[in-house]
Each structure stands twice: as structure tokens, then as C-alpha cells.
Amino acid sequence: MQKVWAFVQGCFLLLRKGSKLYYAWVFSLLVLIAIGVVAYANQLYNGLIVTAMRDQVSWGFYISNFTFTVGVAAAAILLVIPAYVYDWEPIKEIAILGELVAVSAMVVCLLFVTVDIGRPDRFWHLIPKIGILNFPQSLLAWDVVVLNTYLVLNFGIASYMLYSYYYRREPNMKYVFPLLMFSIPAAISIHTVTAFLYNGLAARPFWNASILAPRFLASAFCSGPAGMILMFQVVRKWTNIEIKDKAIFKIAELIAYAMFINLFLLGAEIFKEYYSDTVHLAPVKYLYQGLGGHSDLVSFIWTATIFNLTAFFLFLIPQTRENYVTLNIGCVLMFIGVFIEKGMGLVIPGFVPDVLGDFYEYSPTGTEILVSIGIWATGLLVFTLLLRIAVPIMNGDFHVGEDGVKPHIGDQLFFVRKRVAVEDEDLYSP
């Protein structure tokens, strides 16, 4: 227990150390978070009327973001599987980063749900025993359970591994391996349950298609890893951690397969809707063509479609996949493409036209956007702080000192220009 405490203390000590750039980055995130908090306070004070949601469209940008980030979190298993099931060394070294992404994404998810509910003061009604969790009837209750399980699981695995490395021990795989294996179905379940949340509603034909959950998973395995590829490059450029090209290219290849499945399933759905041409076509028509003079989403969805298609080809062709310029373009396109498609492109057409045929066109208000920025900034801050601890542990700059009690902090800067840092040994002396 004492050792855990010493480790935690060491971590806090480490968090306070860093280059100017690190401070600047953390500070700017804090500013964004503060803006989000103010916007949220305004929402709490005035009610959800400050959002653009109304009875017809009762979920909007918050739940869109939630849906998207669940996918990002689920994508961690795209690292866990090759690393631990197939024992592929290049990815094994960085799988832990994937888990940290999952943890941060889960935090973002839960925050988005929190800001969406009308009575956050009653959140305790969801806690079993104290309140009433309507499990297993309500899919939202399932979501609460699986999301929290997944968060705890990833946080547990990652911190145990880091803790072991800190004390310069090999983690005991006897404990970790079953947990890692369990995190694979858990990741699939968070996204499946989120899909079922929509899927199970007969009232909304746009969501009531059995293909929804597979499509969710396929697109999650595009957007999450695309974000990770970008993030890995930033991390290896600015910190003293090695990430091999091979690992990055492998992830890119996996994305190509996932995108193929995603596009195929999308095509299957579009075919069914248009060819059968029933009244259920309305939401799809509204989304892709506009309906009855309402066409707010059309430009968005076509942007998303073009982005996804372009990215797909960039990832498919080995030459463009292994060229960092085209690879990065592909990642950005895919991240944005899926963000639109799985966010607004999924949630809003479920509500427009509404169940009685009314058209209410939704687009987020300033409050919704500011609150969302604040939440994303919180996620980035959580991720930065987790990296601040994980990176020096992984490259041996942060471990328990010779006396077995005091921490040894070799990395005082965290953000460094790598070349300079490697050559100039002075930077390492405290």
C-alpha cells in the first residue's frame, strides 16, 4: 500500500514538471475548459432551452459527440488484439497508449451524457441500491454499466502496467492477460450497446435497421485509429518515446479493411431504403437529398461521404498509406468524415422528420458548441496528463530511485524537440 502511495506521490510530482511548452499547452486547455464551464453554468441556470434541442429533436450535438467518442474508445482494441493476441512486438510497445486513449475518450463520453441530462442533480438515481438502475430493461442502463466497466478496466490495466514498470518489474501477465482479453469483448460491447440504444426504438425507422451495430463498429475502427495515428506522430515528435513506422503502417492497413466494411454496409442500407421506397425513406432522403425544402444536413453528409471515400483509397493503396503526407491527410479526412457521419448524420435524421411528420431543423447553438469544446479540452487534458506519466515510465526516465522509496525523475521537460534532447545530455540533469 505504501508503495502505491509513493507511486501516486511521484506521479503528482512529475505532473508539475515540464517545459514551457508543456505549461502553455496545459494552460490553454484549462482556458478552454473554463470557457466550457461558464457555458455549462449558463445552461444549468437557464435550462436546456439555451440549446437548439426541442421536443421534435430531443437529442442533438451532445449525444452526437457521445456516440462518436464511444467509437474512439472502442478502437483501443485495434492495438490490443495485434499486440497481445498475435504478439506483434512493434505494437506491443505502444498498446498502453491505446488504453490511455480509451480512458480519456470514456471521460469525454461520460461528460457528454452528463451535460445532456436535464437534471444532473439527480444523477444518483442511476446508482444501483441508492437509486434505481432500470437494468436490464433500459439500454441506457446497460450503457451506464458497460461504459463504466470499460473505463475501470482500461484504467486498471494501464495503471497496473505502469506501476510495475515504475518499480522496474515485469507486470505479472497472469493477472493482466485475462483482463486484456476481457477488454476485447468489453470494447465491442460498449459500441454495440450504444448502437442498440438507437436500434431498439421502433418509433424511429432510421435507426431501426439491424445493420446499425455492425456499421457502428466498422466506423469506430476507422475513426479511432485514424486519430491515434496522428497522435502517435505528435507524441514521437515531441517526446522521448519511440514509435516504429511499422506499427503505424499496420494500423493504417487495418483501417482500410474497416472502412471497406463500413462503406459496404452503408451501401447495403442505402439500397434497401431507396429500392423499397416506403415511408421510412423520409429520414434518409432528408439526410442525403433534403426533403420538403429542408436540407440542413445535405452538405454535411456529402462532405462526410467524400472524405470517407477519399480516405479509404488513401489507406488502401500501399504507396499512399506509407507516405506520411497522404497518410496524414487520410487520417484527418477520416476522423472528420466519421465524426459527421456517426454524430449529426446519425442522431439528427432519426428525429427529422419527427414521428408526426413535423420538420424541425436542428443545428447546435453557441452554448452547445462551447460546452462541447470544453469537454473535448478536458479529454485532451486527461490524456496529456496520463501521457506525462506514461511516457517517461515507458522510456525509463521515471522510476523508483536507488533507495527504493524516492522517485527518480530523469525527464524534467516532457515536451522536447527530440534531436536536441538526445544530443544535449545536459537537459537530463535535474
Next chain:
Amino acid sequence: MSDREEHDEHVFRLTRRKALKGLALGIGTMVLPAKDASASVWDSFFQKNFRELSRPERQKILARLEKEYSATYKKSVRVKDTPSPEGVLFGYGLDLSRCVGCRRCVYGCVTENNQSRDPQVHWIKVLRLSKERGVDLEHSEQYYNPATVPQEGYFYMPVQCQQCENPPCTKVCPVQATWKETDGIVVVDYNWCIGCRYCMAACPYGARHFNWKAPGLPAGEMNPETHYLGNRPRPVGVVEKCTFCMQRTREPDGKYPACVEVCPVGARKFGNLLDPTSEIRNVIENKRVFILKEDLNTQPKFYYFYSV
């Protein structure tokens, strides 16, 4: 259970309470205003789900609410908790050949059930449909505004909560804040709802409404005869819906819902589906009846019919 276990259990409960109270205090001191109001604020914060309350607990809560509402609206407000009458399953009939689309029911409902005037909340929506297309909701219009009704070539279809026998809205609620009572009325505990709006996504009839803002209910227009699960004033951030005017219909003298009473052409029928002599049974047995979106298996107890 040994003494020791019992003791532990007790301690656990106490700490659970305490932890919650501590947390609430923290949040509370930031948001809550007057000191004397705080006692009842705490009581309402810790209130259990209505269905878990004992008789005395209920009485206390009703008394507290009556006091609060009476102070707010400057009149003596009554909050009942009349339970479902036995042997009753409420049903509703709507005569499409009579309805003229005047929307008096909409406003009768607003007055009776203390809906928000600003922003406007309407539990009943009247759809204007063209005779050519029939019941085609995609081509319905809610915002028609002619000088006189009915208009040539159109018919009108009011839609409100259908009090489904198999309600998708209660199934999805993550905290069981909404449920179906034995008389078939689907209710919401406004003090338990967390405002997630999942039920709104699940209802195929657009029958649930959210308080996006604190409801604007002028004191002078407030109806003081209320029911806990029905028309008592609602707080911001929760969902509300039609309850077949349970504050009227559940009483022993059995009044009709306000919308039935106010309809100028007598298009609305109401009664006990279990009573073979009731008007509603007569409608079902003798008229051409249909229910809305029957393919969804929600089994509405709201029957549309044509009398001519």
C-alpha cells in the same frame, strides 16, 4: 444475520446517506438561495421514487408540495395521490368524422393541466391531413392557421398520449421514473425523472414533452386541483405527458377529461374499457375503429373511429 453483520449493514447505510448528504451540501450551497427554503429543498432532493414510498412518507411529501405550491401561486393548492380505481381500464375514442380542427381541446388541456404558457407546451397536437392522402403523417400539418375551420379537402386528427398497453416509453427509462398504472395510464414521477429524454426518442406518437425551461405558469391561471402524478406544476428539466386527466377521472364522481368536456362537436369519447355498458365499448363494438401505427405493437388505448 448476526449482530455484527447487522451493525455493519447499519453503518454502511449511514455512511451512504452521509456521503450523499455531504456531496449534496457541497453542490447545494453553491446553487441554493434562501436558508428557510433549504429544509424542503433537502427533502425533495432525497425523495425516493414515488412507488417506493410508504403511506406516511407520501402524506408528508404531498403536504410539503401543497405548502410550496400554495405559497408560489398564492392560493390553496391541493395535491392528491388518488390510486387507480379497481376494475377500471381507461380507453379513449376520437371521432374523425366529427373533429373540425378547432383546437379547443388543446387549450382546454393546457388550462386544466397547468402546462407552461411560456414557452408553450401542448400535450395535444391536432394534425391537418388532406382527404386525398388519408392518414399519411409525413404530409400532416400542425401549424395550419385559416380564418375558419374546417377547410375544404382536409380532415383533422388530434394526437396525444395513446396510453399504450405495451408502452415503449416506460421500457427505456433508465431510472424507472415512468410507468404504467393498473388503470392503463402511463405516468411520470416528476421528482424522479433525470431528464435524459430517452422516452421521447422511444415514443412513436410525439406524446412526451420536455421542460426546456422553467415552465411559465401565471399564478392567476393555475389550476389548484392537482394530482401528484398528473397536473401538479412541473419543475424544469423533466418530461411530462397526458394522463387522461387523472385528477378528474380517478375521482369517485368520475368526471370526464377536460378535452372531452370542452370539445364543441362531441368528437371525443371516454370511459372504462372493462365495463360492457360504457360508451367507449359501444364505439369499439359498433363503429369502424382504427389505432395509430398498429404495426409497432404499442397497443394504444386511444381509438380513432368514423361515426358516419
